[in-house]
Amino acid sequence: MNAADLKSPAQREQDLVEMRSRIAAGVRNQKIFAAVGVLFTTFAILVLLAAFLDLLIDGLPRLSWDFMTNFPSRRADQAGILSAWVGSALVMLVTMLSAVPIGIGAAIYLEEYAKKNWFTDLIEINVTNLAGVPSIVYGLLALGLFVYHFGFGESVLTAGLTLALLILPIVIVSSREALRAVPIHIREAAYGAGATRWQMVSHHLLPYSRGGMLTGVILGMAEAIGQTAPIITIGALTFIAFLPPVPVTGEFPFLNMQWLWSEFTVLPIQMYNWVSRPNKDFQLNAAAAGVILLCMTLLMNGLAIYLRYQVRKKIKW
Numbered sequence: 001m002n003a004a005d006l007k008s009p010a011q012r013e014q015d016l017v018e019m020r021s022r023i024a025a026g027v028r029n030q031k032i033f034a035a036v037g038v039l040f041t042t043f044a045i046l047v048l049l050a051a052f053l054d055l056l057i058d059g060l061p062r063l064s065w066d067f068m069t070n071f072p073s074r075r076a077d078q079a080g081i082l083s084a085w086v087g088s089a090l091v092m093l094v095t096m097l098s099a100v101p102i103g104i105g106a107a108i109y110l111e112e113y114a115k116k117n118w119f120t121d122l123i124e125i126n127v128t129n130l131a132g133v134p135s136i137v138y139g140l141l142a143l144g145l146f147v148y149h150f151g152f153g154e155s156v157l158t159a160g161l162t163l164a165l166l167i168l169p170i171v172i173v174s175s176r177e178a179l180r181a182v183p184i185h186i187r188e189a190a191y192g193a194g195a196t197r198w199q200m201v202s203h204h205l206l207p208y209s210r211g212g213m214l215t216g217v218i219l220g221m222a223e224a225i226g227q228t229a230p231i232i233t234i235g236a237l238t239f240i241a242f243l244p245p246v247p248v249t250g251e252f253p254f255l256n257m258q259w260l261w262s263e264f265t266v267l268p269i270q271m272y273n274w275v276s277r278p279n280k281d282f283q284l285n286a287a288a289a290g291v292i293l294l295c296m297t298l299l300m301n302g303l304a305i306y307l308r309y310q311v312r313k314k315i316k317w
Helices: 009-062 065-069 082-113 118-130 135-149 156-180 184-192 197-225 229-233 257-261 267-275 280-313
Strands: none
Touching (some): 065 082, 082 118, 082 156, 082 197, 082 267, 082 280, 135 156, 135 229, 156 229, 156 257, 184 197, 229 267, 267 280
């Protein structure tokens, strides 16, 4: 006979009433939390939409094909962002090719291969803390390491590696969380079938965690494309009227790596240059460039979200 059987009918009725009240309180709290979350999310979206509409209203008269294909000029009505958006695209390409493989590889090593000791704990603490370091510190580090020590100069390669260092903690942390989210029975089933650790990681763990890893890449690239301080620190130009060499040529070996060593500018720096001028027409140009920058960010994030959706749709737990 258990304790519930010893209670009188009145006591059991009272316990039932208390249980119902607790359930009702939990449901009520859940609804309140959901409502507050929706309210904050709506507020954030409205603020972003208001800022975008303000930029769009100011910059709409300057948005044209000529604005996209012209170089910067001392005349506001003839100035364009060709060198800026091409530089941003090339820098983002170097950043992605540098940060994503290294970040995912580091996450796999720390999560699946590294022994749990004081050294790995120290690495994990440093990686987590690096995510909160101001971006100007990365610029100073890159100035001493890539520009002066390795001699890369004020180039697209230096800018891409600098931003790769900036987003590397985000990619590592999010990739580790994606690996941890994979159920343990996936690992056990792979080992039970005779798979090695690398086979388990490459054939099972990575396919199931790619969606979460892409989330970290989205966040990192969205942060990198709008950075200004580290790019200015390493010597990016504020006025540039030429493009880097074309990466693909019509002659063997069909690839031209000279663009990696070319001088560059990016959209945030071009916007800063125009905003700092007293002429109002240049500020309209800055607003139009801001619209282009936001569209590039949304396009990049949208593509990554679509790829993540396609990856998750194919996963069957």
